[in-house]
Amino acid sequence: MKFLDEYRDPKVAEAIVADIRRHVSKPRVLMEICGGQTHTLMRYGIDNLLPREVELVHGPGCPVCVTPLEILDKAVEIASHPEVIFVSYGDMLRVPGSKRDLFQVKAAGGDVRIAYSPMEAVDLARKNPDRQVVFFAVGFETTAPANAMAVWQAKREGLKNFSILVSHVLVPPAIRLLLESHGNRVQGFIAPGHVCAVMGYSEYEELAQQYRVPFVVTGFEPLDLLEGIRMLLAQLEEGRYEVENQYARSVTREGNEAARQRMFDVFEVTDRKWRGIGEIGQSGYRLRPEYAAFDAETRFGVSDTRAAEPPECIAALVLQGIRKPVDCPVFGTRCTPEKPMGAPMVSSEGACAAYYRYRRHDLTVLV
Amino acid sequence: MCLAIPGKIIDSEEIGGIRIGRIQFGGVSRKAYLDFVPDAVPGDYVMVHVGFAISKVDEAEAERTYDLMRQMGLLEEELGKEVETLPGGTVT
Amino acid sequence: MTSTFSLNCPLPLEVTDRVLLGHGSGGKLSAALLSDIFFRAFQSPVLARMDDQAVFEIGGTRLAFTTDTFVVKPLFFRGGDIGSLAVHGTVNDLAMGGAEPLYLSAGFILEEGLDMDVLRKVAASMARAAQSTGAEIVTGDTKVVEKGCGDGLFINTTGIGVVREGVNLSAANARPGDRVIVSGTLGDHGMAILSEREGIGFDTSIVSDSAALNTLVRTMLDAASRSSLTDIRCMRDPTRGGLASSLNEIAACARVGVELIETAIPIREEVRGACEMLGLDPLYVANEGKLIAIVAPETVDAVLAAMLEHPLGREARIIGTVSGKHPGLVTARTAFGTSRIVDMLSGDQLPRIC
Numbered sequence: 001m002k003f004l005d006e007y008r009d010p011k012v013a014e015a016i017v018a019d020i021r022r023h024v025s026k027p028r029v030l031m032e033i034c035g036g037q038t039h040t041l042m043r044y045g046i047d048n049l050l051p052r053e054v055e056l057v058h059g060p061g062c063p064v065c066v067t068p069l070e071i072l073d074k075a076v077e078i079a080s081h082p083e084v085i086f087v088s089y090g091d092m093l094r095v096p097g098s099k100r101d102l103f104q105v106k107a108a109g110g111d112v113r114i115a116y117s118p119m120e121a122v123d124l125a126r127k128n129p130d131r132q133v134v135f136f137a138v139g140f141e142t143t144a145p146a147n148a149m150a151v152w153q154a155k156r157e158g159l160k161n162f163s164i165l166v167s168h169v170l171v172p173p174a175i176r177l178l179l180e181s182h183g184n185r186v187q188g189f190i191a192p193g194h195v196c197a198v199m200g201y202s203e204y205e206e207l208a209q210q211y212r213v214p215f216v217v218t219g220f221e222p223l224d225l226l227e228g229i230r231m232l233l234a235q236l237e238e239g240r241y242e243v244e245n246q247y248a249r250s251v252t253r254e255g256n257e258a259a260r261q262r263m264f265d266v267f268e269v270t271d272r273k274w275r276g277i278g279e280i281g282q283s284g285y286r287l288r289p290e291y292a293a294f295d296a297e298t299r300f301g302v303s304d305t306r307a308a309e310p311p312e313c314i315a316a317l318v319l320q321g322i323r324k325p326v327d328c329p330v331f332g333t334r335c336t337p338e339k340p341m342g343a344p345m346v347s348s349e350g351a352c353a354a355y356y357r358y359r360r361h362d363l364t365v366l367v
Numbered sequence: 368m369c370l371a372i373p374g375k376i377i378d379s380e381e382i383g384g385i386r387i388g389r390i391q392f393g394g395v396s397r398k399a400y401l402d403f404v405p406d407a408v409p410g411d412y413v414m415v416h417v418g419f420a421i422s423k424v425d426e427a428e429a430e431r432t433y434d435l436m437r438q439m440g441l442l443e444e445e446l447g448k449e450v451e452t453l454p455g456g457t458v459t
Numbered sequence: 460m461t462s463t464f465s466l467n468c469p470l471p472l473e474v475t476d477r478v479l480l481g482h483g484s485g486g487k488l489s490a491a492l493l494s495d496i497f498f499r500a501f502q503s504p505v506l507a508r509m510d511d512q513a514v515f516e517i518g519g520t521r522l523a524f525t526t527d528t529f530v531v532k533p534l535f536f537r538g539g540d541i542g543s544l545a546v547h548g549t550v551n552d553l554a555m556g557g558a559e560p561l562y563l564s565a566g567f568i569l570e571e572g573l574d575m576d577v578l579r580k581v582a583a584s585m586a587r588a589a590q591s592t593g594a595e596i597v598t599g600d601t602k603v604v605e606k607g608c609g610d611g612l613f614i615n616t617t618g619i620g621v622v623r624e625g626v627n628l629s630a631a632n633a634r635p636g637d638r639v640i641v642s643g644t645l646g647d648h649g650m651a652i653l654s655e656r657e658g659i660g661f662d663t664s665i666v667s668d669s670a671a672l673n674t675l676v677r678t679m680l681d682a683a684s685r686s687s688l689t690d691i692r693c694m695r696d697p698t699r700g701g702l703a704s705s706l707n708e709i710a711a712c713a714r715v716g717v718e719l720i721e722t723a724i725p726i727r728e729e730v731r732g733a734c735e736m737l738g739l740d741p742l743y744v745a746n747e748g749k750l751i752a753i754v755a756p757e758t759v760d761a762v763l764a765a766m767l768e769h770p771l772g773r774e775a776r777i778i779g780t781v782s783g784k785h786p787g788l789v790t791a792r793t794a795f796g797t798s799r800i801v802d803m804l805s806g807d808q809l810p811r812i813c
Contacts, residue, residue, distance in 0.1 A: 001393035001732060003373035003412055003424055010794045012436045015443035035813040036369055045797025062813055087658075089417070090809030094481075107477040116659040116737065116810055117418025119400065142369035143812060145403060146419040153385070194369030197414060197422040220369075222795065223436060249429035250371075250414050250422045259403040259421060358799040370738045370812055389662075393732025395654070397661035415736075417812055 003249065007221030016226040017049045020233060027053045028236055029185045030229060031178075033171060034140075034192035035062030036220050042358040044222045054233065057185070060174055060277065061192055063139045063167075064091045068273040069307040071167045072097035078134050078165060078300045079110045085128060086112045087121040088136040098307050118150035118164075125154065125162035134296045137164040142194040144168050144285055145259035148266035151287070151294050163296040166286055169272055171195050172203045173283035179211045188232040190225065191217045193247040198263075200255025204243045212241045219247040266291050371416035373424055376401070376409045390415055483530075485700025486804035490708075509712060510629050511695060512556035514622055521622035523558035525549055528615040534577060537651050538667030541614055542584035544747060547671045549618040550592045551696045554673040555750065557628045557680060558620030560594035566615040567599070571606040581612065592671040594618065623680060625688040630712035632692035635783035638759040639717060640752045642675060642766060643668070643774040645702055646730040649744035659737060659810055665729045670748030672696065675771045682765035683758050690758035695751045700804065701743040705751055706789045707803040719779035719791040719801065738811035742801055753781060 032038060038058045041047055047056050060066055076097045079086035086102070093102045093114065106112040111131075115121055121135035137147040147164065154162040171192055178184055191204055196217045204215045214235035218228030228246040235242065245251055265288075272284025287295050297303045372392055379388035379401055386401040390413065399413070404420045407413050413420035481488040498506060505513045512525035529545040539547075550560040565585065569578065589596050647668040654663045676694065683691045697705040702724070710717050726741050734741045748771065754762050759777060766772030779791075789801040 001373070001728075001735065002375070003429055004393075004735065006433055008794060009437075009440075010796065011444075012440040013795050015440040016436065018443055019439060034369060039813070043799055044793050044795050045799055046795070048797045049795060064813060089812045091811040091813055093809060103479050103481065104477065107479050114658055114810065119418055120658045139812060140369060142371070142416055142421065145421065146400075146417045149400065149402070149419065156384075192369065194371045194414070194416060194421065197371070220371075227432075227436060246432070248432060249425050252425075256403055256422055258405055259419075262402070358802070372735050374736075392736050394727070394729030395661050395663040395665070395733045395736065397736065 004221065007219065007223040009223060012223055013049070013226055016223065016230050020054070020226070020230050021051050023230075023237055024051050024053045024233055025237060027055065028187055028233060029055045029057060030188045030190060030232055031057045031059045031186040032190035032218070032225070033059040033061040033175065034190075034195070034220075035065070036194075037061070037190060037192070037218065037225060040220055040222055040225055045358075046222060046225060049226075050229070054229070056229075059178070059186075059189075060274065061140070061171070063143070063169055064095060066169055066274040066276065067092070067095065067138055067167045068275050069098060070273070070305050071165065072101075073099075073307050074297060074300075074302040074305050075102060075136055075165055076100050076105055077302050077305065078296055079105045079112050080108070081132070081300065082109075083130075083132050084111065084300075085124055085131050085133045086110065086136070087115045087124060087133060088112065089116075089138060090114045092136055092138055118147050119153070122150050122154055122157075122159070122162060125159050126157070129161060131161060132299075133162050134300075135162070135164045137166045137168065140169060140171060140192070140195050141199050141263075142192075142197070144267060145198060145256075145263045148263045151266050151291055152262060154294060155291065163294045163299045164287075165296040166267075167272075168267065168285035169274060170269070170283050170285070172207065173280050174274065174277070175204075175207060177277075177280050179207065179213065186213070188214045188236055189216075190228050190232065191215045191243070193217055193219045193224070193251060196245075196247070196251045196255065198256050198259050200253050201243050201245065201251065202253060208241050208243050214241045215243045217243065217245045217247050217251050219250065369416060371414040371421060373412050374399070374415050376407060376411050376413060376420075378409050388420070390420070481807055483699070484804065484807040485698070485704045486807070489700075490803075508629060508631065509708065510556065510693075511552040512558070514556055514558075523553050523556035523620050523622050524618070525552040525556070526615060526617040527552060528613065530610065530613050531652065532610055533652075533655050534581070534612055536655060536667055537665070538648070539669035539747070540581060540584050541612060542581035543588040544667075544669050545614040545616045546585050546588035546592070546594070546596075547669050547747060548696075548698065549616040550588075550594060550671045550673055551747075551750070553618050553620040554671075554676040555628065555694045555696055556620075556622060557626035557676065557694075558622045559673055559677070560592050560618050560620045560671075562598075562619050563589060563594050563596045564617045565596050565599040566617075567601045568613040568615075569601065569603045570608065570611050571603055573611050577612070581614075588671065592673055594620075623688075625684070626680060626691075627689050628691065628693045630693045630695070630709040632689070633709055633713040633715050633753045633781050634692070635715060635781055636756055637692055637753045637781040638756055638777050639706070639719065639779040639781065640754055640759065640763060640766070641702065641725065641776055641778050642672070642750045642752075642772045643748075644725045644727045644730065645697070645746055645749065646726055646734065646741035646744035648747040649701070650730050650733045650741075652745075653737070654733065661733060661736065663729050663733060665727070665733065668746060668748035670771055672748065672750050672771060675750070675766065675769050678765045678769050678772070679752065679762050682761045683754070685761065686758045687755075690755035691762065692753040692755065694753075697746050697749060697751055699745045701741070701745060702751065703740075703742040703789065703801045704803060706801070709751075709753065710789050711787050713781075714786045716782040716785040716787070717779055717789040718782050718784075718798075719789065721791045721793050723776055723778045725774050725776050738813070739808050743804055743808045 125133035216228045216231045267285035270286040374390035374392040377389040388401045407423045412424035512523045527548045651667040695705040766775040
C-alpha cells in the first residue's frame with residue numbers, strides 16, 4: 001500500500017536506530033501523546049530497539065480512555081431508551097460506565113450500532129424518521145471536523161431525529177497541564193500527527209518556547225516514529241526546543257483550514273473533564289448555541305448525571321507518564337482488558353492495554 | 368487516536384452540495400467525504416479518517432522524507448557494522 | 460499554576476450476568492462461557508480435550524463426531540451462503556480430526572416470514588456442498604420462530620465420520636520443535652462478510668474462502684504416512700477468532716509456546732487494505748476454508764510439498780515454530796526483528812478510530 005508500506009521498511013529502521021544509538025549521550029524521557037502511536041510502538045516493539053537511555057512514556061492520547069465516566073453513564077442511559085438507535089465508533093462499546101458498558105445495554109435490548117463514519121448515523125436518521133438517532137461524538141481534534149459535518153448536514157436537511165452526545169477533548173491543554181505538574185519527567189514530545197493535520201502545529205510552538213521542551217510532529221508508521229524520536233533526541237542533544245515536522249507528507253504548519261472552519265461552525269471550546277485526570281480548562285468542544293438543538297444531553301434530559309470515581313488505580317500517573325503500566329499493583333492481575341479498572345486499560349490504544357496485549361511477555365522472557 | 372490511512376481518489380462527485388469521492392486503499396475502496404480537501408482531485412492521495420479526507424498527501428514531501436531515510440539506510444550499509452560509536456559526535 | 464491530578468478510577472464492573480455478543484467471538488469470553496457453564500455441567504473427558512471434534516471408539520472403530528451452528532449475516536455473500544458454510548464448517552471440523560465425513564444432520568431455525576425462495580436456494584447450496592465432499596445429509600429438523608426472534612435463518616449441522624487408522628490429531632500433541640503450517644491466505648472470509656455489513660461496509664473483490672478441506676487433509680495425511688502419521692500433531696480450522704485464537708487454544712492446551720514469523724503469514728493485499736482501513740488485525744479475522752497444521756520438523760517439508768499440489772493449498776506456508784519458552788503464549792517476530800504477543804482477544808475485534 002502506497003505511503004504506508006515504505007514506512008515499515010526494516011532496513012531503514014535499522015539505520016535510524018543505529019543513528020539514534022550513536023547520538024544518545026545521556027538518559028532521555030520522551031512521550032508520545034497519541035494512542036495510535038502507542039499502538040505502533042508496542043506492536044513493532046520499537047521501545048526494545050532503542051538504546052536503554054531512551055525511555056518512552058505513554059501519554060493520555062486516547063480519547064476513548066479519557067472520556068469521563070459521566071459521559072459513559074449518559075451514553076448508557078440514552079442508549080437504553082427504546083426509541084433510540086445509539087450509534088458509536090467501535091472502540092467505545094467496551095468502555096465501562098459506572099455500572100454497564102454499551103455492549104451490555106445492547107444485550108439488554110438496546111439498539112446499539114457500530115459505525116465507521118458519523119455520516120452513517122445521519123443516513124440512519126434519514127432512513128428511520130420514527131426513531132431517534134444519537135451519535136456518540138468522541139475524539140480529539142482529528143475527529144471533530146467529521147463529527148461537526150454530521151451535525152451541520154443534519155441541520156441543513158432539517159432532520160428532527162438526529163442528535164449527538166459530545167465528548168471532544170483537545171491535546172494542547174493536556175500537554176500544558178502535564179508540563180505544569182510537579183512530577184513531570186518528560187523532556188520531549190512526539191506530537192500527534194493526525195491532530196496536527198487538522199489543527200496545524202503553531203499551538204505547540206508556544207508550549208515549546210514557554211517550557212523549553214522540543215516537539216516533533218510525527219506520523220504513525222514505525223519509521224515515522226523512529227524518525228520522530230531521532231529528531232527529538234537530536235534537539236535534546238543540541239539544546240534546541242523547537243517544533244519540527246517529521247510528518248510533512250500529511251501535515252503543514254497551518255493545518256487544514258476547511259476542516260477547522262466546519263468544526264468551528266458547529267463547536268466551541270469549553271472546559272472538559274478527563275477520566276483519570278480531572279477537569280482541564282478549555283480542553284474540549286461543545287455545540288455552539290445555534291446547534292444546541294442537536295445536543296443529546298438536553299434532548300434526553302441527562303445533563304445532570306454525576307458519577308463518582310473512587311480512587312484506586314494509578315491511571316492518572318500512567319496517563320501523565322509518571323508510572324508505567326507495569327508499576328501498577330493491579331496490572332495484569334485484577335486489572336486486565338476483560339475487567340479494566342482504569343482508563344488506560346479500557347481502550348485498545350490505552351497504554352496499559354497495549355502493554356498487556358503486546359508485551360507482557362517481556363516481563364518474563366528476554367527477546 | 369486518529370487512525371487515518373492513505374488512499375487514492377478514484378473519482379468524485381457532488382451530491383447536494385457535498386463532495387464525495389471513491390477512495391482506494393490497497394485493493395478495497397470506500398466512499399469518503401472530500402469537503403476538507405477542496406483542491407484534491409482523482410489521482411491524488413488523501414489521508415482518510417472516519418470516512419473523511421483530512422489532508423492531501425504531499426507526494427513531493429513524501430518522496431523527500433523517504434529519500435532522506437533511505438539514504439541513511441544506504442549509508443549505514445556502506446559503513447558496515449565496524450563503525451565505532453563516537454561519544455556524542457557524528458559519524459564522518 | 461500548580462495542579463494536582465486526582466487519582467480517579469472507575470470501579471471494576473461485575474461479572475456479566477447476561478450473554479454478550481462477545482461470548483460468540485471465539486475469544487476469552489467464549490472460553491469462559493464454555494468452561495463456566497458447559498464444561499462444568501457436562502463433565503466429560505472427551506469434551507475436556509477441547510478439540511474441534513469428539514473422537515471415541517465404538518466396536519473397534521474410531522469415530523469423529525462434531526456439531527456447529529451457523530448464524531452468518533448476510534445469508535448470501537460473495538463466495539458462499541449460510542448453507543454451503545454450514546456443510547463446509549462441519550466437514551472441516553471432522554477433517555481436523557482426521558476423519559472423512561460420512562453423514563450429516565441439518566437443523567433449521569426459520570424466522571416466520573422468511574422468503575421460501577431463500578430457503579430453496581440454501582437447501583440447494585447445501586446439497587451441492589455435501590455432494591462434493593462425499594457426505595450425505597441423512598437427518599434433520601425444522602423449527603419456526605416468531606417474527607423478530609431470529610435473523611431469518613439459523614442452521615445447525617452435526618457430522619460423523621470414521622477417523623483414519625493411525626491418525627492421532629489433538630492439540631495436546633504439539634511439542635517444541637514442531638512447525639506451524641497454514642494452508643493459504645488469512646482473513647478472506649471475515650473481511651468478505653464485513654464488507655457487506657451496514658455501517659462499516661466497503662467495496663471489494665474479496666471473496667469468502669468457504670471450502671471443504673477433507674481432500675486437502677487426506678493429501679497431507681498421505682504425505683505424512685510415508686514417515687509417520689503421528690508426525691502431524693494436530694490441525695485446526697481457524698474460523699471465528701482467526702489464526703490467533705486457534706493458536707492460542709493449541710498453546711494453552713499443549714502448554715507450549717508458539718513463535719510466528721509475521722512476514723511469512725500470507726495475507727491478500729485487499730484484506731490488508733480493508734484491515735488497515737478499519738484498524739483490524741488480520742490474524743483475528745475468520746477463515747472458512749483454511750487450516751493450520753502442527754507438524755514434526757522431519758516431515759514438514761513433505762507435507763508442505765503435498766499441500767502445494769492441492770487446489771486449496773497452493774499458498775500454503777510454514778509460518779512458525781512451537782517452542783518450549785513462554786508456554787501458553789503465542790508470539791510473533793515482527794519485520795523489525797522484535798517480538799510481540801499475539802494475544803487471545805476477549806471479545807470481537809472492533810473497528811477503531813484510535
